[in-house]
């Protein structure tokens with residue numbers, strides 16, 4: 001299902017992560033804040049804000065939240081990949097890596113990450129075309145020192161020449177991981193068509209672009225880049241902590257005012273694109289994934305500064321609508337497309353950006369691509385003529401206002417990162433509200449962008465495995481061919497549409513009533529209703545009772561997918577067709593501040609969430625859709641999507657594939673891809689219909705209501721659900737996924753050749769005793785282990801970009817895992833390095849002092865005990881318990897109690913009983929990439945090799 005108003009750049013995501021009513025309306029409050037020059041925040045946000053400019057021209061935003069358990073900071077520099085010297089492409093990114101490796105005051109290369117681990121912290125950074133952004137969060141007590149360490153990055157980094165080669169390899173590994181991602185290949189090709197425009201360059205950096213050349217040496221150039229661009233006057237800082245603003249201001253002055261101000265002009269790009277060479281093209285692109293896509297990609301001028309007039313959002317809203325008569329609705333109804341999304345990224349190329357219409361095609365649609373493009377172009381003409389209407393403005397404004405009025409807090413880390421990013425793009429006082437602030441209906445601004453949606457600025461992408469091609473990308477895996485779009489075809493876009501296209505009708509689901517139920521104090525979720533074979537639990541929010549929102553989980557539980565591969569596939573097909581058929585409803589709901597979601601697992605779960613006012617209407621329609629109306633054609637198309645989806649999993653990052661394979665192995669009811677494909681191919685539409693009818697008639701039906709509901713509301717939900725069900729129903733016992741039963745001496749090994757270059761390993765040693773005590777020990781130890789692994793295997797040896805350790809729960813058991821994705825070692829060699837590391841780490845653990853351990857444990861507890869920041873945080877642990885039938889709803893409390901008891905001797909014992917215990921049950925997942933085909937897998941002593949997961953599940957002992 002799709003989401004409108006996708007605000008942040010897609011690219012960033014890929015590259016890298018209360019008081020209620022106060023008697024003043026949101027508008028009045030905004031007006032008052034505006035007058036006072038304050039940061040414009042949600043009426044639901046009771047944190048204190050302040051902005052200031054330090055004497056060195058560095059602009060700072062302070063956010064004081066007395067309830068915060070963690071403090072956070074982000075610093076963005078207004079320089080990025082567009083400023084790389086062409087002789088060292090990727091350098092801004094490489095420099096970002098180097099800053100973490102020590103400063104004058106804190107010269108140790110691993111000192112920063114060790115400090116963060118010891119203090120419950122997290123740290124990261126990203127580099128993009130026009131920005132480099134660094135961020136961390138840490139326990140409140142460690143904030144001052146964390147800021148001291150962090151701010152020294154920007155005053156006196158060591159930039160050790162001896163780490164040049166090492167960190168270059170880390171950057172290379174990062175590129176290697178993304179080389180097979182189609183997004184990056186297409187983005188690269190898109191930029192390569194831009195001639196002499198600065199966007200036409202390689203972004204991430206690798207061993208080919210970074211390094212010493214005749215007249216360009218990497219290290220001195222990096223130092224020069226830092227000296228030139230890292231100037232206080234183009235930096236923005238966002239700080240969040242539990243301290244009062246006054247004290248935060250002192251911290252800001254103390255740590256950031258001594259960053260040097262070089263008074264530079266903020267770098268930017270002004271070069272003009274030559275549209276006569278860029279536009280009017282069709283790009284045939286052969287991707288790695290088996291997809292059938294069509295994209296209308298318009299290059300528009302960067303209009304970020306018009307955030308208050310929102311022309312891109314207005315246009316995307318109309319073009320992406322699924323209301324009756326729109327292209328999305330009609331083309332879907334004709335079986336030509338399965339998805340149509342519109343998004344705008346106005347700064348995708350610096351001073352230019354893109355507005356793009358992305359379409360997923362069916363096979364029938366593949367045969368009708370020219371017609372689909374013409375339909376969309378004709379619809380754009382209709383929008384130009386009749387669509388610039390203030391009624392749509394009112395609808396979008398209402399939607400955004402509602403979101404903003406009840407805006408929830410999020411994680412501190414992400415929050416400061418977003419603020420420091422936004423402060424580079426919009427005035428600081430708009431850094432919070434810019435995505436939601438729709439000040440006025442500005443027809444001229446909308447017309448201005450519409451006027452850019454022309455054939456001259458259009459590139460049409462045909463993306464599929466079958467495309468003709470005559471060229472290959474250099475830095476990415478992708479083949480392509482570029483052709484002119486004929487004048488004749490362009491002519492057809494001007495003709496009157498063959499389909500009767502209409503502009504969207506009004507949204508019927510926008511909430512009108514934000515009343516909240518009277519607060520009800522409750523210790524835990526209670527079973528409040530058992531009637532007509534339906535059980536319903538209720539838990540009104542204890543932390544956010546003033547939010548007029550809630551989540552309804554309606555779970556049709558059945559054991560069929562555990563037992564039968566057919567049921568597993570049918571469930572997936574049902575899920576696919578439901579999403580397709582209900583996406584108009586889901587989109588309408590989304591604009592109204594509600595979400596509709598279906599999840600296939602041990603049965604089918606329907607989730608309705610968001611503002612509660614119109615949930616009854618939404619629920620009724622969502623339930624009615626469960627029975628589907630699938631004909632033979634749409635069923636065949638769903639199978640095609642399902643099969644390609646399965647096969648495309650083989651193109652994912654190897655370490656994702658490894659974790660997925662691990663999860664399939666230890667849980668019953670999973671199958672090999674070929675078995676699923678064969679099953680899907682043999683199924684018929686009638687079988688799906690029969691399966692849906694059976695699942696709706698025979699199940700265990702459970703409902704979980706969390707948020708703005710009372711018992712009467714739950715009774716209504718139950719009645720609505722009951723009405724939507726078949727008259728004849730029978731109740732089945734509740735069924736849960738069964739897990740592998742670990743036994744001493746068992747070693748399961750899964751070895752697979754995969755379709756991507758790198759190698760990935762997941763190596764898990766399970767503790768033989770199922771208990772919270774062991775889970776607690778693993779929980780305390782994992783960040784320390786992970787940190788040492790990162791330092792040794794990445795920073796020092798440069799074996800990988802992604803490496804670490806983690807705890808893996810197998811129901812009541814816990815495993816301790818080590819994982820890596822490496823572009824430099826084969827499977828057996830990497831396993832040998834793992835085995836050696838396990839011994840090396842034992843020595844590090846032996847040397848861990850009581851004091852350092854106490855700090856580690858205290859930090860773990862701070863993290864575990866953090867109060868929820870929003871509804872999602874509050875319900876998360878409860879709903880997990882609910883699905884697992886842990887009706888005391890105290891798993892988190894039990895874990896906290898167990899962590900309180902953990903001693904240094906305990907974690908040492910745990911480590912010896914898992915990682916160093918030859919008898920500990922073990923699971924090893926080995927993914928061998930194409931680059932290492934000629935090197936062996938790692939056979940382990942006493943191993944059971946699993947070659948067929950389904951056959952293994954047949955005979956495995958289950959918990």
Ligand SMILES: [Zn+2]
Pocket residue numbers: 093097171174
């Ligand atoms: Zn990086």
